[in-house]
Amino acid sequence: MKVSPTIRVDNEVYEELQKRATPFVDTPNSTLRRVLGLPEKATQSGSTAVAPSSREAALSPLLADRRLRPGQRLVWRRRNLNQVHYAEVLANGTLRLEDGSVHDTPSGAATALAGNTQNGWTVFTTEDGILLREMR
Structure with missing residues (x-):
């Protein structure tokens, strides 16, 4: 199993991520992917996570x-x-x-x-x- 790298952000950045996140759906990663314009992450089977x-x-x-x-x-x-x-x-x-x-x-x-x-x-x-x- 590949472990993802850990990043640290300051409180201001984290609060902004929380504002942009959909509660009970988004993770910090999915919020960043959306903000950065990246596609949704695909699973190994090729379907969207x-x-x-x-x-x-x-x-x-x-x-x-x-x-x-x-x-x-x-x-x-x-x-x-x-x-x-x-x-x-x-x-x-x-x-x-x-x-x-x-x-x-x-x-x-x-x-x-x-x-x-x-x-x-x-x-x-x-x-x-x-x-x-x-x-x-």
């Missing part, structure tokens, strides 16, 4: 039976690196990271944070300390 909000996300069943709620914060405490990451559960079952990126699965979110393959079901917990894998 589907926005996370338009397909079933991995956490949808946990929202449906109220084990999770929209707006709830999940935590990944990386003690060996002395880092704490947060992800917000969105109403459609996706996860939004602090950088504004949206991911369909906990593993996709954890992988984006770590820069290498991660199992998000075993690293993310609720703020009460309950592992996602225990909620399935």
Whole structure:
């Protein structure tokens, strides 16, 4: 799996990206692609990538039976690196990271944070300390 490079922007640029983004649909990358006039990113099969909000996300069943709620914060405490990451559960079952990126699965979110393959079901917990894998 190829990991995308990370870019850092100042608060003013980030706020402008947020203004230009469609809530619950765009990621910083899709907003930048539109602003820069680049075509939508194609998947390996050649079809256009589907926005996370338009397909079933991995956490949808946990929202449906109220084990999770929209707006709830999940935590990944990386003690060996002395880092704490947060992800917000969105109403459609996706996860939004602090950088504004949206991911369909906990593993996709954890992988984006770590820069290498991660199992998000075993690293993310609720703020009460309950592992996602225990909620399935």
